[in-house]
Amino acid sequence: MMKTAAGPAENAVKALLAKHACPVPFHEVRTRFLGNIATPTMSVLPLQIIKGLWGGELPAADSIDELNDLLEALVQGLWNGLTLHQKRSQPFRLTRMSTDATAVHLARYARVRFEELDGFMTGLFNGQEIIDLPERAHEAVGHIKELRAMMTGICDLAAREPRPDDPEQLETTFKHLRELTRIMETEIHEAVLSCARARRQMLESAPSARSTIH
Template sequence: MKKTAKVPVEKVVKGLLVKHACPVPFHAVRTRFLGNIATPEMSVSPLQIIKDLWGGELPPFDSMDEFNTLLEALVQGLWNELTRHQKRSQPFRLTRTPLDATAANLGLYARIRLEELDGFLEGLFNGEEAVDLPERAHEAVGHLEELRAMMAGICDLVARDPKADDHTQLETTFKHLRELTRIMETEIHEAVLSCTRARRQRLEATPTAKPTIH
Protein backbone atom coordinates (compact mmCIF):
# COMPACT_ATOMS: atom_id res chain seq x y z
CA MET A 1 0.00 0.00 0.00
CA LYS A 2 1.41 3.36 -1.02
CA LYS A 3 1.99 5.79 1.86
CA THR A 4 0.72 9.36 1.58
CA ALA A 5 3.43 11.95 2.19
CA LYS A 6 2.76 14.03 5.29
CA VAL A 7 2.31 17.74 4.57
CA PRO A 8 4.81 19.83 6.59
CA VAL A 9 3.29 21.76 9.50
CA GLU A 10 4.60 25.06 8.10
CA LYS A 11 2.80 24.57 4.78
CA VAL A 12 -0.46 23.57 6.49
CA VAL A 13 -0.41 26.53 8.87
CA LYS A 14 0.51 29.03 6.15
CA GLY A 15 -2.41 27.83 4.05
CA LEU A 16 -4.87 28.11 6.95
CA LEU A 17 -3.66 31.60 7.91
CA VAL A 18 -4.27 32.74 4.34
CA LYS A 19 -7.63 30.95 4.14
CA HIS A 20 -8.88 32.64 7.31
CA ALA A 21 -7.37 36.04 6.46
CA CYS A 22 -5.07 36.18 9.49
CA PRO A 23 -3.59 39.71 9.78
CA VAL A 24 -0.41 38.33 11.38
CA PRO A 25 2.08 36.81 8.89
CA PHE A 26 3.36 33.27 9.49
CA HIS A 27 6.90 34.35 10.40
CA ALA A 28 5.50 36.55 13.18
CA VAL A 29 3.07 33.84 14.36
CA ARG A 30 6.06 31.53 14.88
CA THR A 31 7.96 33.97 17.04
CA ARG A 32 4.85 35.07 18.96
CA PHE A 33 4.10 31.45 19.83
CA LEU A 34 7.72 30.91 20.88
CA GLY A 35 7.54 33.95 23.15
CA ASN A 36 4.28 32.63 24.63
CA ILE A 37 5.90 29.25 25.24
CA ALA A 38 8.82 30.90 27.05
CA THR A 39 6.97 33.56 29.04
CA PRO A 40 7.23 33.38 32.85
CA GLU A 41 3.51 34.24 33.00
CA MET A 42 1.75 31.08 34.19
CA SER A 43 -1.69 32.01 32.85
CA VAL A 44 -1.01 31.50 29.15
CA SER A 45 -4.01 30.19 27.22
CA PRO A 46 -3.23 28.84 23.73
CA LEU A 47 -6.86 29.42 22.66
CA GLN A 48 -6.72 33.09 23.69
CA ILE A 49 -3.35 33.45 21.96
CA ILE A 50 -4.92 32.11 18.76
CA LYS A 51 -7.86 34.51 19.14
CA ASP A 52 -5.37 37.38 19.53
CA LEU A 53 -3.97 36.61 16.08
CA TRP A 54 -7.33 37.83 14.75
CA GLY A 55 -7.60 40.78 17.13
CA GLY A 56 -9.21 38.92 20.03
CA GLU A 57 -11.94 36.92 18.27
CA LEU A 58 -11.73 33.77 16.20
CA PRO A 59 -12.46 34.13 12.48
CA PRO A 60 -15.81 32.85 11.17
CA PHE A 61 -16.01 29.14 10.32
CA ASP A 62 -18.37 27.28 8.04
CA SER A 63 -18.26 24.21 10.27
CA MET A 64 -16.79 22.77 13.47
CA ASP A 65 -14.46 20.73 11.29
CA GLU A 66 -12.89 23.97 10.02
CA PHE A 67 -12.44 25.20 13.58
CA ASN A 68 -10.91 21.90 14.70
CA THR A 69 -8.58 21.85 11.68
CA LEU A 70 -7.25 25.33 12.52
CA LEU A 71 -6.89 24.51 16.22
CA GLU A 72 -5.09 21.24 15.50
CA ALA A 73 -2.66 22.87 13.06
CA LEU A 74 -1.80 25.78 15.35
CA VAL A 75 -1.69 23.97 18.71
CA GLN A 76 -0.96 20.30 18.00
CA GLY A 77 1.19 21.25 15.05
CA LEU A 78 3.02 24.57 15.23
CA TRP A 79 2.89 25.20 19.00
CA ASN A 80 4.07 21.70 19.90
CA GLU A 81 6.76 21.81 17.23
CA LEU A 82 8.15 25.05 18.71
CA THR A 83 8.37 23.62 22.24
CA ARG A 84 11.50 21.71 21.23
CA HIS A 85 13.43 25.00 21.24
CA GLN A 86 13.34 24.91 25.05
CA LYS A 87 16.36 22.62 24.76
CA ARG A 88 19.93 23.88 24.34
CA SER A 89 20.46 21.37 21.53
CA GLN A 90 17.51 22.75 19.50
CA PRO A 91 18.28 26.42 18.72
CA PHE A 92 15.57 28.51 17.09
CA ARG A 93 16.06 29.82 13.57
CA LEU A 94 14.36 32.85 12.10
CA THR A 95 12.74 32.68 8.66
CA ARG A 96 15.31 32.28 5.92
CA THR A 97 14.90 34.86 3.14
CA PRO A 98 17.38 34.37 0.27
CA LEU A 99 17.04 37.66 -1.58
CA ASP A 100 19.01 39.56 -4.19
CA ALA A 101 20.75 42.70 -2.90
CA THR A 102 18.24 45.36 -3.94
CA ALA A 103 16.82 48.27 -1.96
CA ALA A 104 13.30 46.78 -2.10
CA ASN A 105 14.55 43.43 -0.79
CA LEU A 106 16.55 45.16 1.92
CA GLY A 107 13.35 46.80 3.15
CA LEU A 108 11.52 43.45 2.98
CA TYR A 109 14.28 41.64 4.89
CA ALA A 110 14.33 44.28 7.63
CA ARG A 111 10.52 44.31 7.89
CA ILE A 112 10.39 40.52 8.31
CA ARG A 113 13.00 40.68 11.07
CA LEU A 114 11.14 43.59 12.70
CA GLU A 115 7.87 41.63 12.68
CA GLU A 116 9.60 38.52 14.03
CA LEU A 117 11.15 40.45 16.91
CA ASP A 118 7.85 42.20 17.65
CA GLY A 119 6.13 38.81 17.67
CA PHE A 120 8.61 37.26 20.10
CA LEU A 121 8.55 40.21 22.50
CA GLU A 122 4.74 40.40 22.37
CA GLY A 123 4.50 36.70 23.14
CA LEU A 124 7.08 36.87 25.92
CA PHE A 125 5.28 39.74 27.66
CA ASN A 126 1.88 38.07 27.07
CA GLY A 127 0.00 41.36 27.00
CA GLU A 128 1.66 42.75 30.14
CA GLU A 129 3.61 46.01 30.32
CA ALA A 130 6.36 44.26 32.28
CA VAL A 131 7.18 40.71 33.35
CA ASP A 132 9.59 39.37 35.94
CA LEU A 133 12.30 37.91 33.69
CA PRO A 134 15.37 36.02 34.88
CA GLU A 135 18.62 37.95 34.44
CA ARG A 136 19.80 36.36 31.18
CA ALA A 137 16.38 36.73 29.58
CA HIS A 138 16.20 40.37 30.71
CA GLU A 139 19.60 40.97 29.11
CA ALA A 140 18.48 39.24 25.91
CA VAL A 141 15.34 41.38 25.71
CA GLY A 142 17.47 44.52 25.97
CA HIS A 143 19.61 43.34 23.04
CA LEU A 144 16.54 42.36 21.00
CA GLU A 145 14.95 45.78 21.55
CA GLU A 146 18.14 47.42 20.26
CA LEU A 147 18.12 45.15 17.21
CA ARG A 148 14.44 45.90 16.67
CA ALA A 149 15.22 49.62 16.60
CA MET A 150 17.92 48.95 13.98
CA MET A 151 15.47 47.03 11.78
CA ALA A 152 12.90 49.83 12.09
CA GLY A 153 15.62 52.31 11.09
CA ILE A 154 16.46 50.32 7.97
CA CYS A 155 12.76 50.16 7.02
CA ASP A 156 12.51 53.94 7.38
CA LEU A 157 15.70 54.47 5.39
CA VAL A 158 14.49 52.33 2.50
CA ALA A 159 11.10 54.05 2.55
CA ARG A 160 12.83 57.42 2.11
CA ASP A 161 15.14 56.19 -0.67
CA PRO A 162 13.46 53.16 -2.28
CA LYS A 163 15.58 53.32 -5.44
CA ALA A 164 19.02 53.27 -3.87
CA ASP A 165 21.16 51.29 -6.32
CA ASP A 166 24.68 51.22 -4.87
CA HIS A 167 25.07 47.45 -5.29
CA THR A 168 28.34 47.20 -3.33
CA GLN A 169 26.86 49.06 -0.38
CA LEU A 170 23.69 46.96 -0.52
CA GLU A 171 25.74 43.74 -0.55
CA THR A 172 27.61 44.94 2.54
CA THR A 173 24.38 45.86 4.31
CA PHE A 174 22.86 42.45 3.52
CA LYS A 175 25.98 40.79 4.94
CA HIS A 176 25.59 42.80 8.15
CA LEU A 177 21.91 41.87 8.32
CA ARG A 178 22.73 38.19 8.08
CA GLU A 179 25.23 38.62 10.94
CA LEU A 180 22.60 40.48 12.97
CA THR A 181 20.14 37.66 12.26
CA ARG A 182 22.50 35.20 13.93
CA ILE A 183 22.73 37.50 16.95
CA MET A 184 18.91 37.73 17.09
CA GLU A 185 18.64 33.95 17.00
CA THR A 186 21.19 33.58 19.79
CA GLU A 187 19.46 36.14 22.01
CA ILE A 188 15.99 34.66 21.38
CA HIS A 189 17.26 31.18 22.20
CA GLU A 190 19.03 32.38 25.36
CA ALA A 191 15.85 34.13 26.49
CA VAL A 192 13.83 30.95 25.92
CA LEU A 193 16.36 28.78 27.79
CA SER A 194 16.63 31.24 30.68
CA CYS A 195 12.85 31.45 31.11
CA THR A 196 12.49 27.67 30.80
CA ARG A 197 15.05 27.11 33.58
CA ALA A 198 13.41 29.71 35.81
CA ARG A 199 9.94 28.24 35.31
CA ARG A 200 11.21 24.72 36.03
CA GLN A 201 12.93 25.88 39.23
CA ARG A 202 9.78 27.70 40.32
CA LEU A 203 7.67 24.59 39.81
CA GLU A 204 10.19 22.42 41.66
CA ALA A 205 10.18 24.87 44.58
CA THR A 206 6.37 24.85 44.83
CA PRO A 207 5.38 22.52 47.70
CA THR A 208 2.89 19.85 46.75
CA ALA A 209 0.01 19.24 49.10
CA LYS A 210 0.32 15.90 50.89
CA PRO A 211 -2.84 13.83 51.30
CA THR A 212 -4.46 14.03 54.73
CA ILE A 213 -4.29 10.76 56.65
CA HIS A 214 -7.51 9.95 58.49
Protein backbone atom coordinates in the same frame (compact mmCIF):
# COMPACT_ATOMS: atom_id res chain seq x y z
CA MET B 1 11.62 35.56 -3.18
CA MET B 2 11.53 34.24 0.37
CA LYS B 3 13.66 31.17 0.95
CA THR B 4 12.43 28.77 3.61
CA ALA B 5 12.93 25.17 4.54
CA ALA B 6 9.23 24.80 5.27
CA GLY B 7 7.97 21.27 5.68
CA PRO B 8 4.45 19.99 4.89
CA ALA B 9 3.12 20.85 8.39
CA GLU B 10 4.41 24.42 8.21
CA ASN B 11 3.01 24.86 4.70
CA ALA B 12 -0.36 23.59 5.93
CA VAL B 13 -0.40 26.19 8.72
CA LYS B 14 0.48 28.94 6.25
CA ALA B 15 -2.34 27.85 3.95
CA LEU B 16 -4.88 27.81 6.79
CA LEU B 17 -3.82 31.25 8.04
CA ALA B 18 -4.21 32.60 4.51
CA LYS B 19 -7.58 30.87 4.07
CA HIS B 20 -8.90 32.47 7.25
CA ALA B 21 -7.38 35.88 6.43
CA CYS B 22 -5.16 36.03 9.50
CA PRO B 23 -3.93 39.65 9.82
CA VAL B 24 -0.68 38.47 11.45
CA PRO B 25 1.90 37.05 8.98
CA PHE B 26 3.12 33.49 9.58
CA HIS B 27 6.67 34.50 10.47
CA GLU B 28 5.31 36.73 13.23
CA VAL B 29 2.86 34.07 14.43
CA ARG B 30 5.84 31.74 14.97
CA THR B 31 7.75 34.15 17.16
CA ARG B 32 4.65 35.33 19.02
CA PHE B 33 3.83 31.73 19.93
CA LEU B 34 7.44 31.16 20.99
CA GLY B 35 7.28 34.22 23.25
CA ASN B 36 4.01 32.96 24.74
CA ILE B 37 5.62 29.58 25.41
CA ALA B 38 8.57 31.23 27.14
CA THR B 39 6.70 33.87 29.16
CA PRO B 40 6.86 33.58 32.97
CA THR B 41 3.11 34.32 33.02
CA MET B 42 1.64 30.99 34.02
CA SER B 43 -1.90 31.67 32.77
CA VAL B 44 -1.18 31.54 29.04
CA LEU B 45 -3.75 29.48 27.15
CA PRO B 46 -3.10 28.64 23.48
CA LEU B 47 -6.76 29.17 22.56
CA GLN B 48 -6.73 32.74 23.88
CA ILE B 49 -3.47 33.44 22.06
CA ILE B 50 -4.94 32.10 18.82
CA LYS B 51 -8.02 34.29 19.23
CA GLY B 52 -5.66 37.23 19.66
CA LEU B 53 -4.35 36.70 16.14
CA TRP B 54 -7.81 37.70 14.86
CA GLY B 55 -8.36 40.51 17.35
CA GLY B 56 -9.90 38.42 20.15
CA GLU B 57 -12.32 36.12 18.32
CA LEU B 58 -11.85 32.96 16.29
CA PRO B 59 -12.29 33.50 12.54
CA ALA B 60 -15.52 32.61 10.83
CA ALA B 61 -15.59 29.04 9.49
CA ASP B 62 -17.98 27.11 7.30
CA SER B 63 -18.10 24.19 9.72
CA ILE B 64 -16.88 22.94 13.08
CA ASP B 65 -14.57 20.54 11.25
CA GLU B 66 -12.95 23.43 9.39
CA LEU B 67 -12.40 25.32 12.65
CA ASN B 68 -11.01 22.20 14.32
CA ASP B 69 -8.56 21.76 11.45
CA LEU B 70 -7.29 25.29 12.03
CA LEU B 71 -6.93 24.82 15.80
CA GLU B 72 -5.25 21.45 15.41
CA ALA B 73 -2.72 22.88 12.96
CA LEU B 74 -1.93 25.84 15.21
CA VAL B 75 -1.83 23.98 18.55
CA GLN B 76 -0.86 20.38 17.80
CA GLY B 77 1.33 21.42 14.91
CA LEU B 78 2.92 24.85 15.28
CA TRP B 79 2.64 25.52 19.05
CA ASN B 80 3.74 22.06 20.17
CA GLY B 81 6.57 22.06 17.63
CA LEU B 82 7.88 25.34 18.98
CA THR B 83 8.02 23.97 22.54
CA LEU B 84 11.01 21.89 21.41
CA HIS B 85 13.08 25.09 21.38
CA GLN B 86 13.08 25.04 25.17
CA LYS B 87 16.04 22.68 24.82
CA ARG B 88 19.53 23.92 24.08
CA SER B 89 19.91 21.15 21.50
CA GLN B 90 17.00 22.63 19.50
CA PRO B 91 18.04 26.20 18.56
CA PHE B 92 15.40 28.48 17.13
CA ARG B 93 15.81 29.79 13.59
CA LEU B 94 14.19 32.85 12.08
CA THR B 95 12.60 32.78 8.63
CA ARG B 96 15.11 32.27 5.83
CA MET B 97 14.84 34.91 3.12
CA SER B 98 16.53 35.99 -0.06
CA THR B 99 19.62 38.12 0.46
CA ASP B 100 20.02 39.05 -3.20
CA ALA B 101 21.58 42.52 -3.18
CA THR B 102 18.59 44.68 -4.11
CA ALA B 103 16.93 47.54 -2.27
CA VAL B 104 13.57 45.75 -2.42
CA HIS B 105 14.98 42.66 -0.71
CA LEU B 106 16.69 44.82 1.89
CA ALA B 107 13.45 46.58 2.84
CA ARG B 108 11.56 43.29 3.03
CA TYR B 109 14.33 41.60 5.04
CA ALA B 110 14.36 44.39 7.64
CA ARG B 111 10.55 44.47 7.86
CA VAL B 112 10.26 40.70 8.40
CA ARG B 113 12.99 40.75 11.03
CA PHE B 114 11.24 43.63 12.82
CA GLU B 115 7.93 41.74 12.79
CA GLU B 116 9.60 38.58 14.09
CA LEU B 117 11.30 40.39 16.96
CA ASP B 118 8.14 42.36 17.73
CA GLY B 119 6.10 39.15 17.70
CA PHE B 120 8.44 37.51 20.20
CA MET B 121 8.25 40.51 22.52
CA THR B 122 4.45 40.61 22.21
CA GLY B 123 4.22 36.95 23.16
CA LEU B 124 6.77 37.17 25.97
CA PHE B 125 5.13 40.14 27.67
CA ASN B 126 1.63 38.74 27.00
CA GLY B 127 -0.14 42.08 27.40
CA GLN B 128 1.86 43.17 30.47
CA GLU B 129 3.90 46.36 30.65
CA ILE B 130 6.48 44.80 32.97
CA ILE B 131 7.27 41.15 33.69
CA ASP B 132 9.71 39.53 36.10
CA LEU B 133 12.37 37.85 33.98
CA PRO B 134 15.41 35.82 35.00
CA GLU B 135 18.71 37.66 34.52
CA ARG B 136 19.76 36.13 31.19
CA ALA B 137 16.29 36.61 29.71
CA HIS B 138 16.24 40.24 30.91
CA GLU B 139 19.60 40.79 29.21
CA ALA B 140 18.35 39.14 26.01
CA VAL B 141 15.23 41.33 25.96
CA GLY B 142 17.43 44.43 26.12
CA HIS B 143 19.41 43.21 23.12
CA ILE B 144 16.25 42.29 21.21
CA LYS B 145 14.82 45.78 21.76
CA GLU B 146 18.01 47.30 20.34
CA LEU B 147 17.92 44.99 17.33
CA ARG B 148 14.25 45.73 16.73
CA ALA B 149 15.02 49.46 16.74
CA MET B 150 17.80 48.88 14.20
CA MET B 151 15.37 47.08 11.88
CA THR B 152 12.92 49.98 12.25
CA GLY B 153 15.68 52.36 11.23
CA ILE B 154 16.49 50.36 8.11
CA CYS B 155 12.80 50.20 7.15
CA ASP B 156 12.42 53.96 7.62
CA LEU B 157 15.54 54.68 5.62
CA ALA B 158 14.40 52.45 2.76
CA ALA B 159 11.02 54.21 2.70
CA ARG B 160 12.45 57.75 2.90
CA GLU B 161 15.35 57.45 0.54
CA PRO B 162 14.52 55.22 -2.41
CA ARG B 163 17.48 55.17 -4.75
CA PRO B 164 19.04 52.97 -7.45
CA ASP B 165 20.66 49.80 -6.14
CA ASP B 166 24.32 50.05 -5.21
CA PRO B 167 25.40 46.37 -5.33
CA GLU B 168 28.58 46.82 -3.33
CA GLN B 169 26.92 48.78 -0.55
CA LEU B 170 23.94 46.42 -0.48
CA GLU B 171 26.20 43.36 -0.27
CA THR B 172 27.91 44.90 2.74
CA THR B 173 24.57 45.71 4.37
CA PHE B 174 23.24 42.20 3.81
CA LYS B 175 26.43 40.76 5.31
CA HIS B 176 25.79 42.78 8.45
CA LEU B 177 22.13 41.72 8.47
CA ARG B 178 23.07 38.04 8.29
CA GLU B 179 25.36 38.56 11.26
CA LEU B 180 22.60 40.40 13.12
CA THR B 181 20.16 37.59 12.32
CA ARG B 182 22.46 35.09 14.07
CA ILE B 183 22.56 37.41 17.08
CA MET B 184 18.76 37.70 17.05
CA GLU B 185 18.39 33.93 16.98
CA THR B 186 20.87 33.53 19.82
CA GLU B 187 19.19 36.13 22.02
CA ILE B 188 15.70 34.75 21.39
CA HIS B 189 16.85 31.22 22.17
CA GLU B 190 18.72 32.33 25.29
CA ALA B 191 15.61 34.14 26.54
CA VAL B 192 13.53 31.00 25.97
CA LEU B 193 16.09 28.76 27.70
CA SER B 194 16.47 31.14 30.64
CA CYS B 195 12.71 31.34 31.21
CA ALA B 196 12.31 27.57 30.87
CA ARG B 197 15.12 26.98 33.38
CA ALA B 198 13.61 29.45 35.86
CA ARG B 199 10.20 27.80 35.50
CA ARG B 200 11.66 24.36 36.20
CA GLN B 201 13.51 25.64 39.26
CA MET B 202 10.35 27.28 40.57
CA LEU B 203 8.36 24.09 40.15
CA GLU B 204 11.09 21.99 41.76
CA SER B 205 11.29 24.30 44.77
CA ALA B 206 7.54 24.52 45.26
CA PRO B 207 6.30 22.74 48.43
CA SER B 208 4.70 19.37 47.89
CA ALA B 209 0.95 19.45 47.53
CA ARG B 210 0.58 16.00 49.11
CA SER B 211 -1.63 15.84 52.20
CA THR B 212 -0.07 14.73 55.47
CA ILE B 213 -1.85 11.79 57.10
CA HIS B 214 -2.21 12.03 60.88
